[in-house]
Amino acid sequence: MIVAGVGYRNLRDHxxxxxxxxxxxxxxxxxxxxxEDLSYNPIAVVQRLEDEPSExxxxxxxxxxxxxxxxxxxxxxxxxxxxxxxxADEEIQRAVTEAVTGVIxxxxxxxxxxxxxxxxxxVVVVEVEPAVHEFGDTFSEVVGRQLDGVCELVRVLATRAxxxxxxxxxxxxGPSSAGVRAP
Amino acid sequence: MCxxxxxxxxxxxxxxxxxxxxxxxxxxxxTAPRGAPAQLTAExxxxxxxxxxxxxxxxxxxxTRVAGALAFHTVADFNARKVIEARSMATLFRGxxxxxxxxxxxxxxxITSRACGVCGGVHSVTSAMAIEMAIGCVPPPLxxxxxxxxxxxxxxxxxxxxxxxxxxxxxxxAMVGPxxxxxxxxxxxxxxxxxxxxxFRTIGELMDDLNPLSGKLYLExxxxxxxxxxAYVLICGKYxxxxxxVPGGMSSTITLSVMNEMFVRVAQFFDYSKKLTAIWDDLxxxxxxxxxxxKQVGARRAHMIDTGIFDHPEAYDATYANAAAWGDRRWAxxxxxxxxxxxxxxxxxxxxxxxxxxxxxYYEEWSGNGQRQRFPTDPAGHPLSPYHPWNKVTKPRPQGxxxxxxxxxxxxxxxxxxxxxxxxxxxxxxxxVARKLPANPFIESTGTSLKLRLPKGALxxxxxxxxxxxxxxxxxxxxxRAYCTAFTTLIAxxxxxxxxxxxxxxxxxxxxxxxxxKRGEQLGVGFWGAGRGYLTHHLVLDRGAxxxxxxxxxxxxxxxxxxRWSQPGPYEEAVLNTPLLEETDDPKQFKGxxxxxxxxxxxxxxxxxxxxxxxxxxxxxxxxxxxxxxxxDGG
Numbered sequence: 001m002i003v004a005g006v007g008y009r010n011l012r013d014h015x016x017x018x019x020x021x022x023x024x025x026x027x028x029x030x031x032x033x034x035x036e037d038l039s040y041n042p043i044a045v046v047q048r049l050e051d052e053p054s055e056x057x058x059x060x061x062x063x064x065x066x067x068x069x070x071x072x073x074x075x076x077x078x079x080x081x082x083x084x085x086x087x088a089d090e091e092i093q094r095a096v097t098e099a100v101t102g103v104i105x106x107x108x109x110x111x112x113x114x115x116x117x118x119x120x121x122x123v124v125v126v127e128v129e130p131a132v133h134e135f136g137d138t139f140s141e142v143v144g145r146q147l148d149g150v151c152e153l154v155r156v157l158a159t160r161a162x163x164x165x166x167x168x169x170x171x172x173x174g175p176s177s178a179g180v181r182a183p
Numbered sequence: 184m185c186x187x188x189x190x191x192x193x194x195x196x197x198x199x200x201x202x203x204x205x206x207x208x209x210x211x212x213x214t215a216p217r218g219a220p221a222q223l224t225a226e227x228x229x230x231x232x233x234x235x236x237x238x239x240x241x242x243x244x245x246x247t248r249v250a251g252a253l254a255f256h257t258v259a260d261f262n263a264r265k266v267i268e269a270r271s272m273a274t275l276f277r278g279x280x281x282x283x284x285x286x287x288x289x290x291x292x293x294i295t296s297r298a299c300g301v302c303g304g305v306h307s308v309t310s311a312m313a314i315e316m317a318i319g320c321v322p323p324p325l326x327x328x329x330x331x332x333x334x335x336x337x338x339x340x341x342x343x344x345x346x347x348x349x350x351x352x353x354x355x356x357a358m359v360g361p362x363x364x365x366x367x368x369x370x371x372x373x374x375x376x377x378x379x380x381x382x383f384r385t386i387g388e389l390m391d392d393l394n395p396l397s398g399k400l401y402l403e404x405x406x407x408x409x410x411x412x413x414a415y416v417l418i419c420g421k422y423x424x425x426x427x428x429v430p431g432g433m434s435s436t437i438t439l440s441v442m443n444e445m446f447v448r449v450a451q452f453f454d455y456s457k458k459l460t461a462i463w464d465d466l467x468x469x470x471x472x473x474x475x476x477x478k479q480v481g482a483r484r485a486h487m488i489d490t491g492i493f494d495h496p497e498a499y500d501a502t503y504a505n506a507a508a509w510g511d512r513r514w515a516x517x518x519x520x521x522x523x524x525x526x527x528x529x530x531x532x533x534x535x536x537x538x539x540x541x542x543x544x545y546y547e548e549w550s551g552n553g554q555r556q557r558f559p560t561d562p563a564g565h566p567l568s569p570y571h572p573w574n575k576v577t578k579p580r581p582q583g584x585x586x587x588x589x590x591x592x593x594x595x596x597x598x599x600x601x602x603x604x605x606x607x608x609x610x611x612x613x614x615x616v617a618r619k620l621p622a623n624p625f626i627e628s629t630g631t632s633l634k635l636r637l638p639k640g641a642l643x644x645x646x647x648x649x650x651x652x653x654x655x656x657x658x659x660x661x662x663x664r665a666y667c668t669a670f671t672t673l674i675a676x677x678x679x680x681x682x683x684x685x686x687x688x689x690x691x692x693x694x695x696x697x698x699x700x701k702r703g704e705q706l707g708v709g710f711w712g713a714g715r716g717y718l719t720h721h722l723v724l725d726r727g728a729x730x731x732x733x734x735x736x737x738x739x740x741x742x743x744x745x746x747r748w749s750q751p752g753p754y755e756e757a758v759l760n761t762p763l764l765e766e767t768d769d770p771k772q773f774k775g776x777x778x779x780x781x782x783x784x785x786x787x788x789x790x791x792x793x794x795x796x797x798x799x800x801x802x803x804x805x806x807x808x809x810x811x812x813x814x815x816d817g818g
Contacts, residue, residue, distance in 0.1 A: 041300075047409050093352075093395045100344050100408060102300010102423065115396070 001060040002049075002120070003158050004038040006106045013074075013130030013143045016066035016150075017106070023151050033158055034058070042099040042112035049118040060122040060164070062157050064150065065106035066130040066143070069173050074131030075142035077150060078174035079157070081167050082123040086114055107172050124157050124164055126150060127174060185527050186536060188214050188600040191566060199535060201566045209538075209568045211747050216600040220484075220756060221749035225586040228258050228268045237262045239770055243779070244274075253742055253787055256586075257758060257778060261770050266778065269751060269758040270586060271742045273593035276545070280577040283732035288314045288699060288724055289430065295720065295734065296424045301344070302337050302713045303423040304415070306720070306734070309709035313722040314430040315501040317707030320697040324496035325690055326432025328682040331493045331514065332445065333419050333433070334712070335675035339411035339452055340422070341714030342607065342668040345786045346459060347393065347404035350661055353780045354466055355393035362765045362776045369473055376468065377461035380642065386469045389462060400462070407455055414448035417441050432694030442683060449675050454640035456669035460647050463665035467658040476762050481657025481781030483756040484522055487609035488598050488740065489717050490533065490710035491517030493674050495621055496681070503562045503708065506530040510710065511619050514674045516628075517710070518613030519598055523655070525616045530710055531565055533598070537719075538570035539735070540595040543588070543744040549576035557723075562706050572721035572733035573706060595746040596739055602746070604753040605716030605737035606785060608663030611649055611670060625673040635669045638676075657757070657784035664786065701727040713737055715786045741785045757781045 005021030007014050018039055025035045038045050052058065072078070086092060095111045106127070113119040128150065131140035139147065156163045168175045185193070190202035190213070201208050208214070223231075231238050239261060244254035258268035279295050286294075291310035296303035308330055315321065322330070352358055359367045371387030383389040392398040412422045418435045419425035427435045435441075470477040493514030500509060510517045510530035518528045519536070527533060541548060550556065550569040558573045560566055567573060584590045597603070615633040620626055627634040632650040649666035652659045685691075709720040715737035723731040743752035751759060761781045765773060 043405055043408065044412065089396060096396070096405075097348060100301070100348060100405075102303075 001033055001062070001158060002058045003033065003035045003062045003154060004064070005036075006039050006063060006065040006104065006109050008039065008104060010135060010137050012132045012134055012136045012138060013128075013140050014066050014133060015137070016128050016130065016139070016143060016147075017064040019139075019147065020064045020151055020154060023147075024154060027155065030159070038063075038109060039104050041102065041104070042109040043096065045109055046113050046116045046118040049113060058120045060124065061120045062124045062126065062154055063106065063110065064126045064154055065128075067106050067127045067173075068130060068133075069127070072129040074129050074140065075146055076129040077146055077153070078125075078127045078129075079153060079167055080125055080170040080174045081164065082110065082125050083169050083171050084114060084121075084123065085171055086111060110172065122164070124167065125172075125174065126154055126157070185532055186599045187521075188216050189536065189568070190214060191535070199532065199565045208566075209570065211540075214600060215748045216597070216750055219601065219748065219750040220759070222745045222751050222755070222759070223268055224749075228586075231260075231267065232258065235260075237770075238267070241773070241775055241778070243775065243782075253738075255754070255758070255778075255782060257775075259763060261763070261768075261773075264763040266758050266761060266763070269755040270590055271593070271744060271752055271754040272584070272591045273738075273742055274591075276579055276581070276592050277734075278579070279734055280732050281579070283729045286729050287727070288317070288722065288729050291720070291722070291729065291732065292428050292430075293424070298734065298736070299713070300423060302341055304333060304337050304419060304425045304428065305711060305713045305718055307425055307428040308334065309711040309718050309720045310722075311428050311430045312501070312709035312711060313707040313720045314699075315697075315707070316503055316709070317705040317722055317724050318430065318697055318700060319501070320431040320695055321499070321501045322432030322695055323690070323692040325437060325682060325685045326693040326695070327494050327496040327499055328678045328685065329418055329433050329435060329437060329693055330428075331678040332675055332682065333415060333425070334492060335671045335678070336411050336415040336449075337423075338607070338671040338714045339449075339668065339675070340408050340415070341786075342664050342671070343404040343407045343411075343455070343459070345714070346463070346661060346664055346668075347400045348395075349786070350780075350783045351393045351400060351404070352395040353776060353783060354390060355395065355398060356387065356390040357394045358776060359390055362767075362774050365766060366473055370469060373469055375465045377465050380461040380645075381458045381465070383462075383465075386465060389465065407451070410448050410451050414445045417444050429694055431697045435693055437682070437686065437691060437693060439686060442679065442686065446679060449672065449679060450638075450640065452668065452672040452675075453637050454642045456635075456665075456672050457637055457642050457645050457647065459665040459668050460662075463662045467662050470658060474764065476764055477658065478654045478656055480761050480764070480777050481660065481757040481784045482655060482760045483604070483753060485520055485612075485655040486522065486601055486603045486753075487518075487520040487612060488533065488603040488605060489515070489518060489609035489613055490530065490712060490719060491515050491528075491613065492610065492712040493678070503706070506534075506710065507532075512621065514621065514677070515610040515670075515712070516613045516617040516619045518609075518617060519603070520609065520612055520616075521599075521601065523651075525613060528613065528617050528619065531561070531563060534708065534710075535561060535565045535567060535571070536598045537572065537735070538568045538597055538600070539572060539575055540570060540597065540746050542595070542747040543590055544594050545579060545581050545589050545592050546594065547578035547580045549578055550574070558706070572719065572735060573708075573723065573731070575733050576731070577733070591742075591744045593739060593742050593744060593752075595743040595752060596735055597746060597750075600748070602743065602750050602752055602756065603740055604785065605740045606660060606663070607667035607714060607716060608660055609716050610712065611663050611667055612651060614670075615649065615651055621677075623677045625676060626670065633666070633670060635666070635673055637669060637673070657780045660784035660786075699727050700724070704730070715741070738787060742787065754782055754785060754787075757785070
């Protein structure tokens with residue numbers, strides 16, 4: 001299984017996914033868990049995932065990122081099993097184009113990697129709603145407060161199938177209420 | 184005559200000077216561009232819109248290399264099937280010039296790289312070159328050669344990406360079918376001339392495999408970007424933001440193993456280049472034959488500018504004084520082309536002719552009002568305009584969109600006050616005509632063409648020839664980019680062989696130590712290029728810190744707005760000349776494919792998922808900027 005962060009370094013709250021993987025990389029894991037920063041061109045992410053030997057392809061992914069969604073207070077954490085439903089071809093094409101022209105975003109990464117069949121069947125998404133979008137290496141207070149809890153949540157989701165099973169299955173963006181923790 | 188608008192003349196030794204007796208030589212009223220096309224005034228267009236129901240606004244938002252960065256406004260006459268107004272809008276503020284002020288110049292290598300998610304490395308190298316010039320630091324030969332290979336690899340990522348992921352879908356069955364069904368039917372029965380090279384029996388089959396997401400050519404291009412990227416990271420550590428670029432060369436460790444790994448990947452472009460050129464030759468010929476009006480899609484004056492790239496290690500000394508000499512020995516020759524004629528290859532002349540204007544841009548003027556021009560001459564004593572990048576000050580001023588006043592974050596760079604375009608094809612054109620390429624076994628400059636000898640792969644050894652075209656349009660831009668893939672591959676091969684020679688001599692040094700001076704003022708400029716062409720970084724250092732930093736990218740030229748003389752920017756001019764060839768008379772069904780072909784042929788690096796809005800309100804993507812072009816005052 002792979003634990004992956006997606007985001008940008010030095011972009012305050014939008015560095016959340018990267019920070020989580022930075023912290024978890026140094027934790028002790030069983031041999032079947034890989035922790036990796038996938039904050040790069042999603043086409044290259046497809047190619048990286050496809051490089052795993054067929055008998056060792058990842059069975060599950062836990063992907064962490066800060067994502068702006070309508071109507072969520074900053075600092076909200078949403079954890080869900082992605083239903084894997086892809087958008088229309090036009091949207092996928094847009095995602096591929098943004099991928100190769102340098103846009104790094106959770107939705108793009110998931111859509112592109114799913115479209116090309118590189119993503120594991122089971123994908124757990126952990127999102128945090130960012131408060132600020134600007135250059136800097138510190139989190140806003142409301143997002144920074146979630147860091148320890150999200151690291152622990154990801155550790156549990158990476159190691160306990162029963163915890164994953166309790167999460168709601170939802171489209172990108174997550175369910176409106178279930179699995180969501182208020183800031 | 185090099186300059187026909189600016190009052191610059193040359194003495195017997197070829198040194199430029201300002202013509203005597205011109206009181207204010209750079210005043211916009213003193214020297215307006217002669218013979219340039221002009222946009223209709225906003226008032227004219229408003230009257231036409233009010234009086235004629237068949238004249239409608241047609242907006243595209245976004246059209247850009249990153250989402251939302253470029254939008255395009257047009258007004259089209261659906262009776263005459265032509266565009267009567269075109270406005271190019273860069274909708275994001277870049278701001279790197281502002282970020283850089285006051286910093287250690289070495290930061291520029293890492294910060295300016297972030298200007299682009301496709302080709303960040305070219306900005307890193309251009310920064311390094313500007314610093315080298317400012318501080319007097321010359322890379323060792325192997326450092327120059329590896330830097331050249333790195334640049335070539337970036338282009339080998341960029342060109343396939345553009346041709347088959349960004350522009351290619353405009354020529355796919357999925358796109359041609361709905362807009363021009365009779366054309367697709369004809370394609371299905373038209374044999375492809377170069378089937379033995381690319382494997383497609385008919386043009387229709389070729390169009391099928393240009394289909395986005397599923398077409399074999401689309402998927403193959405995705406794979407080839409990986410090949411180039413893998414080779415790049417061998418010497419640069421990361422893509423697209425390298426970690427091994429330093430003033431004075433590269434910090435990479437170059438071994439035989441690295442060289443071999445690189446060769447394995449570069450060699451894959453031998454056959455791929457043969458295939459790309461055959462595909463774009465066949466597509467172009469098909470469209471021209473099917474309807475000669477396609478020669479007008481994206482057509483504009485052949486006005487081009489390119490700084491040249493790929494330095495020769497025996498020539499490059501990082502000085503401004505010798506820039507004309509080392510520029511002439513580059514693997515892609517610098518040059519300015521006006522109406523299809525090469526008017527100079529001299530980097531000094533190219534540099535002193537550049538000015539940036541902001542009449543229709545969201546910036547304040549920095550000259551005039553008695554302000555002192557900081558640099559009346561360049562470091563070689565040649566005259567400089569107050570609008571030259573070394574004199575420019577970036578003063579952002581966000582405000583509402585108004586066609587009569589300001590409507591874009593792009594500036595209007597001009598050379599000799601003329602609207603020039605940048606592109607891979609400009610480097611082909613300069614190199615073909617100038618006949619100044621280094622002696623080598625693979626590339627020959629004939630004066631009217633470039634002969635490219637591609638080594639054997641799975642396909643046999645092959646000589647292909649790019650000829651200076653007699654028309655300049657969207658198709659020739661794409662065809663040129665395909666040939667530029669071959670040109671770039673062979674430059675990579677030449678530099679790889681030269682690098683191997685250095686290694687055989689035991690010369691593994693790739694960088695020269697340097698110090699940033701803490702006293703005085705120094706000027707530097709990086710003359711380099713992106714996949715889309717021309718790239719310069721102009722730097723002013725003051726006591727070890729950046730006092731001014733100005734970037735002019737290819738898209739700064741190509742997406743530039745109409746200037747103070749009503750001369751349209753390149754995208755705008757190309758769209759104004761584009762006929763609307765879709766097989767529908769219903770404006771509501773209109774997709775604007777020919778306009779999009781014109782814009783995308785410049786490689787603005789943006790997908791076909793362009794939102795299009797007509798009076799019928801067809802929207803294919805969420806709008807994140809307003810390109811409606813409706814001014815607050817109705818003007």
